[in-house]
Amino acid sequence: MVPYGTKTWKPVDFSDLSLLRKKNRVIGMSFPRQDAALGLEPSILTVLPDGDNVEYDPINRLYNDEDVLFYLCSVYISGYDEFVIWAGKHDKNKIVVGGYQPTTFPEEFTSHAWKVVRGPCDNFYVTIAQEGQVVDGICTYDRLPRRDLYDIYKLNQQIIPDKRVEDVVVSINTSLGCSQTPACDFCCTPIMCPKLISKPIDLVTKEAQALAIFKPRFCFIRDENFTMQADWQRRLAIIHEALPETKLYLFASANTITSQLKADYMVRKGVYMVCLGLEDPTKDYAKNRNLDMVASYLKNSGIYMYLSFIVNPLEIVGKEAGEAFYTKLMERFRELAPEMVCGNFLMPFRGTGLWDKYFQFVGPEDYRYYDSKTPFLVRNPVLREKMKFYMFWYQWQYFTSDFYRDNVRRFDTGDTLHLRFEELYREFMPRYERIWNVRA
Numbered sequence: 001m002v003p004y005g006t007k008t009w010k011p012v013d014f015s016d017l018s019l020l021r022k023k024n025r026v027i028g029m030s031f032p033r034q035d036a037a038l039g040l041e042p043s044i045l046t047v048l049p050d051g052d053n054v055e056y057d058p059i060n061r062l063y064n065d066e067d068v069l070f071y072l073c074s075v076y077i078s079g080y081d082e083f084v085i086w087a088g089k090h091d092k093n094k095i096v097v098g099g100y101q102p103t104t105f106p107e108e109f110t111s112h113a114w115k116v117v118r119g120p121c122d123n124f125y126v127t128i129a130q131e132g133q134v135v136d137g138i139c140t141y142d143r144l145p146r147r148d149l150y151d152i153y154k155l156n157q158q159i160i161p162d163k164r165v166e167d168v169v170v171s172i173n174t175s176l177g178c179s180q181t182p183a184c185d186f187c188c189t190p191i192m193c194p195k196l197i198s199k200p201i202d203l204v205t206k207e208a209q210a211l212a213i214f215k216p217r218f219c220f221i222r223d224e225n226f227t228m229q230a231d232w233q234r235r236l237a238i239i240h241e242a243l244p245e246t247k248l249y250l251f252a253s254a255n256t257i258t259s260q261l262k263a264d265y266m267v268r269k270g271v272y273m274v275c276l277g278l279e280d281p282t283k284d285y286a287k288n289r290n291l292d293m294v295a296s297y298l299k300n301s302g303i304y305m306y307l308s309f310i311v312n313p314l315e316i317v318g319k320e321a322g323e324a325f326y327t328k329l330m331e332r333f334r335e336l337a338p339e340m341v342c343g344n345f346l347m348p349f350r351g352t353g354l355w356d357k358y359f360q361f362v363g364p365e366d367y368r369y370y371d372s373k374t375p376f377l378v379r380n381p382v383l384r385e386k387m388k389f390y391m392f393w394y395q396w397q398y399f400t401s402d403f404y405r406d407n408v409r410r411f412d413t414g415d416t417l418h419l420r421f422e423e424l425y426r427e428f429m430p431r432y433e434r435i436w437n438v439r440a
C-alpha cells in the first residue's frame with residue numbers, strides 16, 4: 001500500500017495570485033473546536049498555506065462566502081455534527097476537508113465539500129490541484145506550520161506533572177504514522193498514515209529553531225512513536241540543541257527503548273517524561289513485552305513515566321467485572337510506579353483490528369462520543385456516569401495514595417496535573433452518592 005503523502009507530485013504554478021487578493025480569505029478551522037483549557041496548537045496549522053490572506057479561527061464562526069476563497073476544515077469524528085451544521089451554511093465549492101473522519105469515511109463528506117483530502121498533507125495547493133473530489137494529501141516537507149496564526153501563550157495548555165499554568169508549552173512533529181506490525185488493534189494512527197515517515201532532518205532543525213522564540217518551558221514531541229525512528233537520537237539532539245532549557249516529553253512504545261543507555265541518552269538530551277501506553281492491562285500487546293524493564297530504565301535515569309490505559313466499557317459491566325479490572329490496573333500501577341496515569345475509554349475506529357467486532361453497533365449518532373472520556377456504546381445514562389466516575393476515582397486513589405507519595409513523587413504541588421484532578425474531584429463527588437447504589 002502506498003502511504004498517503006508519499007506520491008510523486010507535479011508542482012503547480014500558483015503564480016497567478018490574483019486569486020489571493022485581500023478579500024479572498026483562506027480560513028482554517030478544526031471540528032470539534034479548539035479546547036483552550038487542554039489543547040495544543042492544532043494540526044491544521046501544518047496544512048494552512050503561506051500568505052497574509054490566511055487565518056485560523058479557533059471557534060468556527062460563520063462567514064460571508066463572498067469574502068472567502070477556501071475554508072480548510074480538519075474534522076475528527078466527534079466534530080462531525082458540528083461540521084455538518086456549519087457546512088450547511090456555507091458554499092460547498094469553497095470547502096476543503098481533511099483529517100481522520102474524511103480519511104476513513106470520505107463518502108460522508110462528498111455532499112458537504114468541494115475536495116475531500118485523505119491522510120496527512122502539508123502542501124495545500126498541490127493537494128487540491130489533483131483531479132477528483134477525493135484526493136490523497138501531499139506532503140512536500142518544505143514548510144513550517146503557521147504558528148504565526150495562533151496564540152501559543154494563551155491557547156496551549158497541557159495536563160502534565162510539574163507544569164504550572166503559566167508555563168509555556170509548544171509541540172513539534174518529526175515524523176508521521178507508525179509501522180508497528182501487527183498494528184495495535186485499537187489504534188487509528190496506522191489508518192491515517194500506515195507507514196512511519198520521518199520528516200527531513202533539515203526541516204526538523206528549522207522547526208526546532210523556530211520554536212525557540214517562544215522560550216518554552218516544555219515541548220511535546222508529538223510523533224505517535226518517536227523512538228521508532230532509526231535516527232531518533234539525532235533528532236532528539238537537534239531539538240535539545242535548539243531548546244536547551246526546555247523539558248521535553250514524547251510518545252514511545254516500550255519495544256523501542258531497548259537499553260539503559262537509551263534512557264540515559266534521553267535524560268542527557270532534555271527528556272523529562274516518556275509517555276507509554278499500558279493500554280488494557282488484561283491484554284498482551286507486542287509493543288509492551290518489555291514494559292517492566294523500560295519502567296526500570298526510566299526510573300534509573302530519573303525520567304518520569306506517563307502511562308495511558310484503556311478501559312473497554314463493555315467488558316466491565318457489573319460490579320465483579322469492574323472490580324476485577326481495576327484491581328489488576330492498580331496492581332500494574334504499583335509495579336510500574338508511573339508519575340502520571342491517564343485513562344481513556346475504548347473507541348472502535350474504522351479500519352482497526354477492533355472495527356470488525358464493533359461496526360454493526362456504531363452509527364453517526366455515536367460519533368459525538370468519540371472523545372475517549374465517554375463510555376462508548378453504553379446506552380444507560382446512569383451506568384455511563386458511574387463508569388466515568390470510577391475511571392476518575394481509581395486515578396485519584398493512585399495519585400493521593402501513600403504509595404505514590406512515598407515511592408513516586410508529591411502530588412499536591414499546584415501543577416496542572418494536581419489542579420485538573422482537584423477540579424475533577426469537585427465535579428464528580430457531588431454526584432457520587434446518586435450513582436453509588438446503582439448495582440451495575
Ligand code: SF4
Nearest residue numbers: 178180184187189224
Ligand atoms: S499504539 Fe503506538 S505502537 Fe501501537 S499502532 Fe498505535 S502508534 Fe503504533
